[in-house]
Amino acid sequence: MAVTGGIGSLPYSEGFGRDYELNPEMMYAETCAGLGSMFWNWEMSLMTQKAAYADLFEWQLYNASLVGIGQQGDCYLYNNPLQSVEGMQRQPWFEIPCCPSSLSRTWAKLGGYLCSYQANQIWVHQFVGSEMKIPFSDPIHLKSVSELSWHGNYYQLPG
Numbered sequence: 001m002a003v004t005g006g007i008g009s010l011p012y013s014e015g016f017g018r019d020y021e022l023n024p025e026m027m028y029a030e031t032c033a034g035l036g037s038m039f040w041n042w043e044m045s046l047m048t049q050k051a052a053y054a055d056l057f058e059w060q061l062y063n064a065s066l067v068g069i070g071q072q073g074d075c076y077l078y079n080n081p082l083q084s085v086e087g088m089q090r091q092p093w094f095e096i097p098c099c100p101s102s103l104s105r106t107w108a109k110l111g112g113y114l115c116s117y118q119a120n121q122i123w124v125h126q127f128v129g130s131e132m133k134i135p136f137s138d139p140i141h142l143k144s145v146s147e148l149s150w151h152g153n154y155y156q157l158p159g
């Protein structure tokens, strides 16, 4: 795993290399691989209730997946090396267009990754601006105001 949270070091095989084989120019770090790792971390977070997995989900959300799409949403990167060589830039389309649909599915479902609950416990996993209704017998409303990823401010307000 690269410092960005991107995974997959070998572009030719779209796979993993030897231990510590993380060349910043060659790092594959496909956007879809970052998303897949986020989903893994989501499941691990639910299974273990360890915050480290939610932290890694957030890290990969912003640095391994969101980085794959342009700010206007009209271009993307298929792979995300840590260093651009030969003028690599986001493109409107690539020959293999898996990443845009994977990103759009994930953004559409992002609200489902923000919190989890059971019995009388609630875990807030991501600091994303949102309003959540927890369907306990006495429902709980959570409202989060966040300026992430543009700024570092986050507030959780009583519902």
Ligand SMILES: [Zn+2]
Pocket (backbone or CB within 6 Å): 030, 031, 032, 033, 078, 097, 098, 099, 100, 102
């Ligand atoms: Zn992809």
